[in-house]
Amino acid sequence: EYLSLEAGTKKQSIALNNPETNTCYFLISLYLEDGTLLxxxxxxxxxxxxxxxxxxxxxEPGTYNAVLHYDCFRMNQELSPLNGAETKLxxxxx
Numbered sequence: 001e002y003l004s005l006e007a008g009t010k011k012q013s014i015a016l017n018n019p020e021t022n023t024c025y026f027l028i029s030l031y032l033e034d035g036t037l038l039x040x041x042x043x044x045x046x047x048x049x050x051x052x053x054x055x056x057x058x059x060e061p062g063t064y065n066a067v068l069h070y071d072c073f074r075m076n077q078e079l080s081p082l083n084g085a086e087t088k089l090x091x092x093x094x
Contacts, residue, residue, distance in 0.1 A: 002090040003030075003068075007061040012053040020047040024082055025073040032091075033065035043073065064091040 005012055018026040028041040028050065038057065041050040066089055072082040 001087060002092050003066070005055075005059060005091055005093045007093045008058055010055045010058055012055060014053045015050045016041065016044075016053075017049040018044040018046050022046040022072075023075065025075060025079065027071040027073065029069040029071070031067045031069060033067065038066070043079070045075070059091070059093045061093050064093065066091045 003014060005014070016028050023046065026041070026044040028044070029037060030039040030053070031037055036057075038055050038059075039053045044050060068087045068089055070085045070087075072084055074080040074082060
């Protein structure tokens with residue numbers, strides 16, 4: 001899997017979603033392989049789409065190993081943590 005990003009700018013055109021069929025909130029984070037946080041969504045309810053990504057730093061052209069991390073939370077007042085998931089992917093920065 002891969003994501004294509006634009007080099008030299010923090011603003012990207014990519015947005016991620018929480019499928020309507022889910023019964024939890026998502027908090028989605030994009031990290032470089034070394035643990036550097038590039039982006040984090042707001043809490044997304046089922047059926048919601050994040051704002052377009054605005055990275056924490058500009059990336060130079062190239063290929064980067066990254067991790068897309070999903071934290072899941074109960075839809076209660078406490079936002080009780082549930083399980084999460086990680087997907088390793090490649091960032092293609094042009």
